[in-house]
Amino acid sequence: MWGMIxxxxxxxxxxxxxxxxxxxxxxxxxxxxxAICAVEDFEYYKSVGYxxxxxxxxEVELDAGYMDGDTFxxxxxxxxxxxxxxxxxARALSKERVNNFxxxxxxxxxxxxxxxxRKNMLSERAKIHYHNRIVENRDQExxxxxxxxxVGMVCLDTQxxxxxxxxxxxxxxxxxxxxxxxxVLGAGFYVDSQVGGASATGFGEDVMKGxxxxxxxxxxxxxxxxxxxxxxxxxTFDRELRRRRGKAGDMSLIAMNQKGEWGVSTNIDNxxxxxxxxxxxxxxxxxxxxx
Ligand code: SD4
Numbered sequence: 001m002w003g004m005i006x007x008x009x010x011x012x013x014x015x016x017x018x019x020x021x022x023x024x025x026x027x028x029x030x031x032x033x034x035a036i037c038a039v040e041d042f043e044y045y046k047s048v049g050y051x052x053x054x055x056x057x058x059e060v061e062l063d064a065g066y067m068d069g070d071t072f073x074x075x076x077x078x079x080x081x082x083x084x085x086x087x088x089x090a091r092a093l094s095k096e097r098v099n100n101f102x103x104x105x106x107x108x109x110x111x112x113x114x115x116x117x118r119k120n121m122l123s124e125r126a127k128i129h130y131h132n133r134i135v136e137n138r139d140q141e142x143x144x145x146x147x148x149x150x151v152g153m154v155c156l157d158t159q160x161x162x163x164x165x166x167x168x169x170x171x172x173x174x175x176x177x178x179x180x181x182x183x184v185l186g187a188g189f190y191v192d193s194q195v196g197g198a199s200a201t202g203f204g205e206d207v208m209k210g211x212x213x214x215x216x217x218x219x220x221x222x223x224x225x226x227x228x229x230x231x232x233x234x235x236t237f238d239r240e241l242r243r244r245r246g247k248a249g250d251m252s253l254i255a256m257n258q259k260g261e262w263g264v265s266t267n268i269d270n271x272x273x274x275x276x277x278x279x280x281x282x283x284x285x286x287x288x289x290x291x
Pocket of ligand 1: 205
């Protein structure tokens with residue numbers, strides 16, 4: 001048995017490629033990386049990889065994270081510029097004994113030393129988007145939270161090996177050097193092959209406060225079904241943020257357990273996600289917040 005769940009419609013083509021691998025008993029590490037690279041490489045998905053949303057200085061700084069649920073290897077990059085596939089660099093870092101999480105110039109130096117492909121990640125389309133937004137907001141304060149998404153995935157292969165991974169350009173118009181929840185273990189992603197995995201998309205500064213991906217895995221470890229674990233983690237933390245801070249940022253979480261059962265929960269109006277498995281061809285679903 002194998003299975004895969006991913007955030008947003010943009011994951012569909014990548015998950016379809018990964019599904020072909022998993023059907024032929026490919027492993028969860030190669031499958032998830034293949035799926036995320038497909039999203040990173042596709043220019044028109046404007047919040048991941050090439051063509052991603054620029055920061056306020058019109059530079060594309062990318063975050064990505066990778067975890068192996070068997071070995072607990074983790075690798076993460078934050079605010080990395082000019083490299084084509086941050087997820088490949090994150091996975092390479094997961095093989096290191098130390099220096100698993102590198103940011104900015106240090107991450108770029110590592111990528112250069114290890115021969116990763118350099119590429120200017122700012123597309124013409126992203127430049128136009130940036131300039132339009134500056135004009136639209138001429139008389140207002142620029143809000144960093146205006147258009148962004150992260151691709152996050154959890155993968156289970158036929159050997160029972162699980163992985164989780166994320167990749168994003170983060171919040172549009174963020175400050176240079178800002179790192180969101182996506183490459184942060186326990187916030188943007190977490191996986192334990194003996195239990196299951198989870199991944200988040202949304203307003204990183206709030207997702208981080210709840211370590212929501214870890215919380216979902218913890219609940220599944222207590223025996224909770226992924227759907228119940230997602231609902232409990234997201235809804236409880238959303239309420240908690242509202243009580244303490246008066247508001248809660250957008251949060252959408254996906255999860256899959258080691259039996260291939262899955263769950264999703266969101267506090268936004270429409271959250272699309274993709275599921276694939278042995279008995280299910282890659283399919284896009286829509287989740288809505290609980291009223
Ligand atoms: C971030 N969580 O950088 C990411 C952005 C995102 O839906 O997922 N948006 O905060």
